[in-house]
Amino acid sequence: MLTRLGIKNLAIVETLELTLAQGFSVLTGETGAGKSILLNALGFGLGGKADTGQIRPGADRAEVSLVFDVSDAADARAWLEENDLAEADECLIRRVMTIEGRSRAYVNTRQVTLSALQTLGSCLVEIHGQHAHVHLLKAAEQRRLLDEAAGNAALLSRADQLFQSYRKTQRELLALTTAARDQAAREALLRFQVEELEQAEIASLHYDHLAEEQTRLANVGKIQETGQHELDNLYEGEQHAVVTRLSQSIHALAEITQLAPEFGECVQLLEEARVQVSEAASTLRRRLERLDADPARLGQLEQKLADLHHLARKHHIRPQSLPDHLQQLTEELERITHHAGRTSQLEQALDTIRHDYAEVAQALSARRLRTGQDMAERISACIQELGMPQGRFLIDIRHGDTEPNAHGNDSVEFLVSANPGLPPRTLAKVASGGELSRISLAIQVTATDSRTIPTLIFDEVDTGIGGRVAEMVGQRLKTLSQGRQIMCVTHLPQVAAQAHHHLRVQKGDVNGMTHSTVCTISLDERIGEIARMLGGVHITPQTLAHAREMLGHSSPDSIEPKPLP
Numbered sequence: 001m002l003t004r005l006g007i008k009n010l011a012i013v014e015t016l017e018l019t020l021a022q023g024f025s026v027l028t029g030e031t032g033a034g035k036s037i038l039l040n041a042l043g044f045g046l047g048g049k050a051d052t053g054q055i056r057p058g059a060d061r062a063e064v065s066l067v068f069d070v071s072d073a074a075d076a077r078a079w080l081e082e083n084d085l086a087e088a089d090e091c092l093i094r095r096v097m098t099i100e101g102r103s104r105a106y107v108n109t110r111q112v113t114l115s116a117l118q119t120l121g122s123c124l125v126e127i128h129g130q131h132a133h134v135h136l137l138k139a140a141e142q143r144r145l146l147d148e149a150a151g152n153a154a155l156l157s158r159a160d161q162l163f164q165s166y167r168k169t170q171r172e173l174l175a176l177t178t179a180a181r182d183q184a185a186r187e188a189l190l191r192f193q194v195e196e197l198e199q200a201e202i203a204s205l206h207y208d209h210l211a212e213e214q215t216r217l218a219n220v221g222k223i224q225e226t227g228q229h230e231l232d233n234l235y236e237g238e239q240h241a242v243v244t245r246l247s248q249s250i251h252a253l254a255e256i257t258q259l260a261p262e263f264g265e266c267v268q269l270l271e272e273a274r275v276q277v278s279e280a281a282s283t284l285r286r287r288l289e290r291l292d293a294d295p296a297r298l299g300q301l302e303q304k305l306a307d308l309h310h311l312a313r314k315h316h317i318r319p320q321s322l323p324d325h326l327q328q329l330t331e332e333l334e335r336i337t338h339h340a341g342r343t344s345q346l347e348q349a350l351d352t353i354r355h356d357y358a359e360v361a362q363a364l365s366a367r368r369l370r371t372g373q374d375m376a377e378r379i380s381a382c383i384q385e386l387g388m389p390q391g392r393f394l395i396d397i398r399h400g401d402t403e404p405n406a407h408g409n410d411s412v413e414f415l416v417s418a419n420p421g422l423p424p425r426t427l428a429k430v431a432s433g434g435e436l437s438r439i440s441l442a443i444q445v446t447a448t449d450s451r452t453i454p455t456l457i458f459d460e461v462d463t464g465i466g467g468r469v470a471e472m473v474g475q476r477l478k479t480l481s482q483g484r485q486i487m488c489v490t491h492l493p494q495v496a497a498q499a500h501h502h503l504r505v506q507k508g509d510v511n512g513m514t515h516s517t518v519c520t521i522s523l524d525e526r527i528g529e530i531a532r533m534l535g536g537v538h539i540t541p542q543t544l545a546h547a548r549e550m551l552g553h554s555s556p557d558s559i560e561p562k563p564l565p
Helices: 037-047 073-080 114-124 133-138 139-150 153-181 183-199 208-217 218-234 240-259 261-290 294-316 319-337 341-383 433-449 468-479 523-535 543-553
Strands: 002-010 011-019 021-028 060-071 090-098 104-107 110-112 125-128 392-399 410-417 455-459 485-489 503-512 514-520
Touching: 002 037, 011 341, 011 503, 011 514, 021 104, 021 261, 021 468, 037 060, 037 455, 073 114, 073 294, 090 114, 104 114, 104 294, 110 114, 110 294, 114 125, 133 294, 139 153, 139 433, 139 455, 153 341, 153 514, 183 319, 208 294, 208 319, 218 468, 240 261, 261 455, 294 319, 294 468, 319 433, 341 392, 341 433, 341 468, 433 503, 468 485, 503 523, 523 543
Parallel strands: 021 485, 021 503, 125 455, 455 485
Antiparallel strands: 002 011, 002 060, 060 090, 090 104, 104 110, 392 410, 503 514
16 A cells, blocks of 8 residues: 655656555546646656656756555565565655656665566556546457456466467478478589588688698798898807807906996896897797798698688688588588478477467466456446446457467457447447446456555546446445555546545645645545535535535545554
């Protein structure tokens, strides 16, 4: 249950702290006073879209905080415990949005992802919008409501998994079938290409090593000449070799060291340098001794590299990529060669998927038929309570295409007969907007009656009705609030009069800035607000008396809010 709502710098709300209670609460106010802002704030706080345009002018960030009592929310408690976020029976959600477009979400002071916040929010609050009847006209939404009531989530998940496997297998089978049409030509080409590359010993190709060896052999004269010249400079020259001159310097400085010991460090360093130069000269001599000109090997390498470049140009790749290309061609050739066996395997896999899917689809159909009959009876009873005494609601479930899809093989359609003697028609063909609003409300109320979500919000779902029907709607929502929290944004005094708690939204100007405020109003204030909703601009004693009478008949029996932490 939502116990506190806090808003800072969101749209026309500068600061708002609102305490909420269990039972049936209504939210009323003039059009444009800011009722929708509260719902937007709640949606944002539970993971909705972050829109920087909603940040109050002059502010650099907006913030929404929500406090929930989760003692009556088993699913939410389980999620919090599973994610190590539980703190007794209270859950604090906070979401911040900056003017730069960044947003952060916190659950019990720990930062969480937007996806995690949305999952938690779906366990705590369910919002029914004023345009719900538009969505109800869609076949997919009608099927979703029926499946939700039937508890078909696990079966639908399995059906979707089988459908995805079916599509993947079908695509592979189609690719094999298409490839088989020109299999002979493609197979001949692949065999020729593979044999040509294998004859060139591409599988064991080390192109970089070959290129390096060819470069060395092509330049062996220059390498020998330069190497011998530097060997003479370093070691083998009689008077001016680096080693000889280092030895002379070491000998001379050693005599100085007898007179000035501090020069001993120089002697040590030069001795190390002489050793390093001697080792370098030895290594250079060994390398030069092993380096021989080999014109025959050089010719072989140049021919081999020329052949590799020719093959690379034919296949439009780099020479270094020839081994990988050979592997790809070999694999494709194997697939084509063995496509008949693979085709048989795929066809058998499709048969298995169809069989498993048929079982899941049959289970879905049985649950839908069973739940659909009960759901239709309850919705019929509800629309009869809402001013359609002869109304009859039906859920038409027909078994259609047997090919796998993500939601089973049934088509689901909601039908209604508003008057006796008339055949049931689809919701889209209901002539009266008021009737459609009542049917929509009956479906929403019935669909949520057995849900475990502790807080349900109805946003002007009573649009298009009035009078006695509006009073029945209020009574139905009040009954629905037993043991849970129901909040309803309404313009109807008949609905507002049924509430346990009444919140009023008002808009005003402070220093040239528009501000919106929300507060829970007293019984006397409720009389005035109901009168305003009844009478408009001019409130007469008769209007006030009517409002007082409506509140008296509704027997508010106000429920006190639970103590806050």
